[in-house]
Amino acid sequence: MEALEKYIHGITTQEDNLLKELDRETHLRVVQPRMISGHIQGRLLEMLTKMLRPANILEIGTFTGYSTLCFAAGLDDRGHIDTIEIDDELETLAGSFFKRSVHGHKITQHIGSALDIAPQLGKVYDMVFIDGDKREYPDYYKMIMGDTNGKSLVKSGSIIVADNILWYGKVVQPVPHNDLYTQKIIEFNEMVAQDSRVENVVLNLRDGLNIIRVL
Numbered sequence: 001m002e003a004l005e006k007y008i009h010g011i012t013t014q015e016d017n018l019l020k021e022l023d024r025e026t027h028l029r030v031v032q033p034r035m036i037s038g039h040i041q042g043r044l045l046e047m048l049t050k051m052l053r054p055a056n057i058l059e060i061g062t063f064t065g066y067s068t069l070c071f072a073a074g075l076d077d078r079g080h081i082d083t084i085e086i087d088d089e090l091e092t093l094a095g096s097f098f099k100r101s102v103h104g105h106k107i108t109q110h111i112g113s114a115l116d117i118a119p120q121l122g123k124v125y126d127m128v129f130i131d132g133d134k135r136e137y138p139d140y141y142k143m144i145m146g147d148t149n150g151k152s153l154v155k156s157g158s159i160i161v162a163d164n165i166l167w168y169g170k171v172v173q174p175v176p177h178n179d180l181y182t183q184k185i186i187e188f189n190e191m192v193a194q195d196s197r198v199e200n201v202v203l204n205l206r207d208g209l210n211i212i213r214v215l
Helices: 002-011 017-029 038-052 066-074 088-100 114-121 134-145 167-172 180-193
Strands: 056-060 080-085 107-111 125-130 154-163 198-203 209-214
Touching: 002 038, 017 038, 017 066, 017 088, 038 066, 038 125, 038 154, 038 209, 056 066, 056 114, 066 080, 066 088, 066 107, 066 125, 080 088, 080 114, 088 107, 114 134, 125 134, 134 154, 134 180, 167 180, 180 198, 180 209
Parallel strands: 056 080, 056 125, 080 107, 125 154
Antiparallel strands: 154 209, 198 209
């Protein structure tokens, strides 16, 4: 599998130098660097953005900003991404790379709870990326769809992409009663699967992506 993965990385359009540097810095300076989107997933997110041509993107979970930069690279010059991160210790690292990027003007960085911040931004988004606290995935979905305050953050045709929805394969294993992360991921997946307002497809890429289209 390692050889096949190396092959895939080799024949996929390469990262630019800024993303390579951010990947290195993340692995050197941040706890749990595997949380970074990385080369293949980043390219997919950029490609989806170029195909869908969203005007506004909402990202829940900035981490060190790799996926943010990929989305920004895929946006038209008038496109914009609001990215929200709960961990204020990551703000400076991500922000420094946003400032150095030619796409940095498309990014607005927010620090705090997405559940508090996103509804206050007063926008409707063409694309949403969910990669925040896994225990809050069901709450993110309810907020995005307008189930909590009546104001949906998306519209017909909007795309929601949720990361880590296979959770290291734990979603198909017996779940301990105290494992809230896995429980909430499963709850989110079932919520989407049973929602007649959307259609979705799950990709077994890295830790799983759930690509959801609002009908």
